[in-house]
Amino acid sequence: MANPFHLVVDNVDKRFNTKQGEFIAIRDINLRVQRGEFTALIGHSGCGKSTLLNLIAGLDVATNGVLVCAGREISGPGPDRGVVFQNHSLLPWLTCFDNVYLAVERVFSATEKKPQLIARTEAALKMVGLTHATHKHPNEISGGMKQRVGIARALSIEPAVLLLDEPFGALDALTRAHLQDELMRIVADTKSTVVMVTHDVDEAVLLSDKIVMMTNGPSATIGEILDVKLARPRDRLELAEDTDYHYYRKAVVEFLYSKQKKAA
């Protein structure tokens, strides 16, 4: 029987053993993500949102509970989930092309020949608008461009879920806005299922279909889930005067700054 949900997180806990004893990072996490849905995980720093993303990525193992991606239990990292890291994580000794090709080769070399692999790599770079930087090294391009290569690498392997860990956190505001628009376009084109960690309220409302708000850690869990029913394609200029947008925005801000007020 096919599960209607593309990504399922069921009763997940994650504890770490530290010198001061057991540390409960997150507990009782239940999450359902549909195919093609854009989900944002938001919360104060230390709320375990990155821990949850790492569990979905398979970089970490849950202490309790089950995670299922596209009908298969997550037991470790795998190319069915594409990850974009906060600090781009491109290999500096490889060109943009080779960075993406490394991923493409890993996933498709068993079934496809080299010209097809090259075509896939070039298509991924074209999608993020970096055809001109194909043969540049990461240190020769800007931070925004690096992050775009990271997105191209993650999407080039046609993952079932795209995982973004504060992908634009290290960028300046203008570049960030530009990349958010790009991401919306790419996600619409590729119909990707996305889970994104963010601490930016506007980013969450602008991009998401669903905002998962997490309570403060330690022992963090999901506080509220907000369905964002804004029509797509979304335009940041039009949304600036949209009452629904402000309603969603206020809901998230209220959760973060009044219900989950963080002692500075």
Next chain:
Amino acid sequence: MSASLTIDAMLTTSGDAAVPAMPAPEAPVEVIPLTAEQIAAAAEREAQTQLAVRRRRDRLAGLVQSVVPGLVGILIFLLLWQGLTHVATQIPGPVKVWDSAVKLFSDPFYRKGPNDQGIGWNILASLQRVGLGFGLAALVGIPAGFMIGRFEYLNRMTSPIISLLRPVSPLAWLPIGLMVFKAANPAAIWVIFICSIWPMIINTATGVQRIPQDYLNVARVLNLSEWKVFTKILFPAVLPYMLTGVKLSIGVAWLVIVAAEMLTGGVGIGFWLWDEWNNLVVEHIIIAIFTIGIVGLLLEQALIWIAKRFQFD
């Protein structure tokens, strides 16, 4: 536009008969604003020439600033040396040493028996020993460094031994080498091997331990094969550390070979130096010192050059 061109031409070639196409009748109307533009353009040209001149002057000044102090230093050194020869008369002065060096290096590759060979042969013999000992050390030390860096257990296992043996003067290993190999040459190579292996092991292991977690996460999320992880991530990430180890090793190896050759004899710059001491040719001792310094400098510069090619950030 055409008017501006012709006026420009007129200004520069004033009165020259070869000026083509005189301005059209309506040109004078445009002359005034264009001249203003031209003045601006000329001013800018002028500014640019000045900038170019200043830049050239700056570059010259930079060159002077970087080269002159070095030359002054060498000059003072030579003067002090010359002065010293008046106090300690057995030490030959710079001029005498220079003359002797010119004679020596005019025929560097002669052979008159095992103990009398050109300085070129001596240098090459030393370099060969260093190359062999150092090459073998790299062959053993770099893979060992990778293993030690990758496996924490191995690291803890080997670290007491390495810590204990590393501070030992490499020459202390010479008797063991002589005993095992029963010949001077392999014993010298053995000493070079021992002294150059430590920096390579330690630096390679450090490099492996310091690979950013991000890079390893990339490998993990893509499930790359061990071979891909090694060739695409581990090796390139460790390479700069490895080259630092290689650079340190070659420096130490070149220091040690001189001392080792003094003890083992044969052909080699260190032995040659000792031999010239026995012959009491002091000029040659000083020449040997400078030769050792220059070769060491060249070795290090070559490795710095190689290392620079593998810097990514």
